[in-house]
Amino acid sequence: MPRKRSDKRLSLRQIERIRTARSVRVARVGVEGEDLWGAGGVGEPGLEEEGRVVAHFGLNIEVEDEAGERFRCAVREALLDEPVCGDRVVWRRVGENQGVIVAVHGRHSVLRRPGPYQRLLTVAANVDRIVVVAAGGNLNTGLVDRYLAAARKADIEAMLVVNKIDRVEDASAEQEAMAPYGRMGYASFRVSALSGQGLAPLEQALAGLTSVFVGESGVGKSSLVNCWIQDETMRTAEVHALTDQGRHATTTARLYRLPAGGWLIDSPGVREFGLHGVTREEVPGLFVDMLPHLGRCRFTDCRHQREPGCALRAAVDSGAIAATRLASMLRIMESVAPKNPY
Template sequence: MAKKKKLSKGQSRRIKANHQKRIDKAKETEVSDVSWQNDNLGPTEAAVVISRFGQHADIETTDQEVLRCNIRRTVTSLVCGDEVIFRRAKVSDGDLAGVIEAVHERRTQLTRPDFYDGVKVVAANIDQILMVSAVVPEFTPQIIDRYLVACEDMGIEPILLLNKIDLLDQESLEYIDEVLDIYRELGYRVLLVSTKSGEGIDELKHMLEDKNNIFVGQSGVGKSTLVNTVLPNADILTKEVSENSGLGQHTTTVSRLHHLPSGGNLIDSPGIREFGLWHLDVERVTWCFKEFREFIGGCRFRDCKHLNDPGCLLREAVDEGKISELRFESYHRILESMADGRAGARAPRV
């Protein structure tokens, strides 16, 4: 048996320092919980999380009172849209008005993979997801397909929202509209809007009524501008697309739930440049392309890669025009990016 290598003095110091940090953090948590003992708390009440800040969260009560609360250590996950049980403090601790005791089971949740946190929940109890794309910085159907896969996986209704159509000439508009017809034929709702011309805005407001909504999409597609349009008093910061890189700049840093004047809610969340799917199985992604479903399981070989494999029903459906070539190519690009994502997730983080 090989002799165990002795730790260097530097390694020993780092291990000891990290151990002490964990002890200190545990002590801080114990101290912070002292002011939240039962004798300083009132009865339980219901509320909805409208924003999360580290170990604190802003909640709204049934009387529409907004309070900032501490979060019990037993609450392991808390995001915008969560329905919670909290208790008010009889004697408040600074700007903290109470403590969140528990979270109700979520009806739905939007998740995305994260290299550091595994699968990360973005928002809870969402009814519909508005996938915002635009001609600037770039109209990319593959990004739309990524979000559609996520929506199908989570069982949340998607709406495809093409923004900034005032920047399109007639020829470009006709081309993009032809691409969007692919999604319309699949039963997805599509809406073209412009915050400058006002086109489609009234219809958008109607779509948002009495629903819990979230806007998702690459940075720079105009999510914050759209929020300012449907919620004039929200004062969401906006930035232009970078002239140097052509990429959008992140503006929103903390997710927040806003009430819509006509009813319903909208969660404004930080921009996501790319929606990774590497946490899903290949078979699940295939199923999430809804037009593929009638052909799944019918290929000649059980391990069919759906490329040029003999007897592949998906390939045959593409050749026969039953499946869009654009969507089929997007499907394989997504699978390639998933493989790259898994490799990145396994790689050591430095």
């Protein structure tokens, strides 16, 4: 499990800095500083209630209560963990559709990606299932492999969705490309957000869980979410930005309640998703199909390229591992730094 920010020791000065930033923030959140605690017009905050963070944009955190009603919330200044999409929180009502978050419950999983200034951003919390979405007719299995490795790094189960099957001409070639994933035990679904084909079994598989859609920009993650959720927030500028091609690309992760049960997070298509902090040595262990063959190469420092006695190459030759998977693994290894020896 990745380490939580709260596990780290903070110096008194750091804590002081966070507190100051937090109070400035709370005062600016539009729920007006003193109103938060009852000195103004809205009265005492209500009783503590359970809720879930469905979105976080700018200074606003949106919390959904157990009845499905949404509240714009401020954060109580003492919180050290910034609430993120998917967090389960304790909050109090302070006015009509407004509230204040007073505590964040412990997270059973977190998804991270690199942000500006080499900071790690937590994108979502309490995710049970990562759903890797790819586009039929333009399958990018290299990127699928990246997301699958990231899911293993986050220790979260994954499954696969191939969308846009309405435009696929050679379905058999594509099914062949997807076959290795079935052998590895990943559930996969072929769907079309456009025609509605294959959506019911996918919705069934998502029921009861918190899932997140990840995948390259433009594969149709939001279009799929739109098939189930007729929600005006799906189309607001807060969540989507117009691209050069005139398409609405998702800018912020957002959690939706599925009609058939379960929760679904629509996230922006980000390539680096989750592989930050992975060392080169760690990569093979994130490929499930490689696991039985690891440690069997003739040379302990085998780079699995042209070395004699390479167990991974042998597994490709015997058909136990798909050549495309080994190629993906080597590409990812090249793209990440080796372990720092010092």
